[in-house]
Amino acid sequence: xxxxxxxxxxxxxxxxxxxxxxxxxxxxxxxxxxxxxxxxxxxxxxxxxxxxxxxxxxxxxxxxxxxxxxxxxxxxxxxxxxxxxxxxxxxxxxxxxxxxxxxxxxxxxxxxxx
Amino acid sequence: xxxxxxxxxxxxxxxxxxxxxxxxxxxxxxxxxxxxxxxxxxxxxxxxxxxxxxxxxxxxxxxxxxxxxxxxxxxxxxxxxxxxxxxxxxxxxxxxxxxxxxxxxxxxxxx
Numbered sequence: 001x002x003x004x005x006x007x008x009x010x011x012x013x014x015x016x017x018x019x020x021x022x023x024x025x026x027x028x029x030x031x032x033x034x035x036x037x038x039x040x041x042x043x044x045x046x047x048x049x050x051x052x053x054x055x056x057x058x059x060x061x062x063x064x065x066x067x068x069x070x071x072x073x074x075x076x077x078x079x080x081x082x083x084x085x086x087x088x089x090x091x092x093x094x095x096x097x098x099x100x101x102x103x104x105x106x107x108x109x110x111x112x113x114x
Numbered sequence: 115x116x117x118x119x120x121x122x123x124x125x126x127x128x129x130x131x132x133x134x135x136x137x138x139x140x141x142x143x144x145x146x147x148x149x150x151x152x153x154x155x156x157x158x159x160x161x162x163x164x165x166x167x168x169x170x171x172x173x174x175x176x177x178x179x180x181x182x183x184x185x186x187x188x189x190x191x192x193x194x195x196x197x198x199x200x201x202x203x204x205x206x207x208x209x210x211x212x213x214x215x216x217x218x219x220x221x222x223x224x225x
Contacts, residue, residue: 004156006156013147033212038123041216041217041218042215042216042218043139043157043202045212048212058212088154090156090157102147102159102162103204103213104159105157105158106156106192107154107155107156108154108155108156110154
């Protein structure tokens with residue numbers, strides 16, 4: 001079945017440590033996105049990518065980094081510079097050619113601080 | 115900038131009741147998307163609306179694209195326990211492929 005796979009489901013980070021969240025899609029979608037969700041709040045965009053080897057900052061990119069070496073993969077690294085990383089992280093993808101196409105989501109990764 | 119305002123923020127309902135929620139914007143949107151998020155999972159698309167005045171159903175869910183293109187409504191008829199969750203509206207920004215998201219309406223079933 002086609003879909004978006006995020007891993008791991010739960011992740012713990014120590015102080016000063018970088019951690020990487022995986023996102024893989026087999027929908028052949030061009031665009032991929034990373035969102036952060038805090039309790040009781042909506043989704044805030046961290047980074048997005050419309051094409052391989054290109055990506056743009058979203059509203060809250062500080063302390064995060066991404067890469068897009070393959071169309072199927074868009075990993076997110078939460079760096080030690082992100083001082084409040086505890087949140088639910090969601091990856092999404094969409095068809096790029098038409099701007100109003102819906103985004104489809106993975107099941108998320110919950111990141112906590114040890 | 116463009117913003118989406120969802121209301122109510124939360125709803126406490128009895129099983130079997132009908133539910134209504136809405137999403138408004140100060141800017142015109144060409145597309146309205148409604149998603150549902152269950153606890154610990156990603157949002158799932160419920161209904162997509164592409165035309166002003168459009169009324170679309172998905173089972174017990176009905177959504178409407180407001181005629182002014184600045185609002186949208188989602189109705190759930192005869193609610194059941196599995197309807198609990200957070201409902202989000204979203205719409206694409208004018209200039210790129212990003213989505214603007216409402217803050218969500220949390221639906222809770224009264225015991």
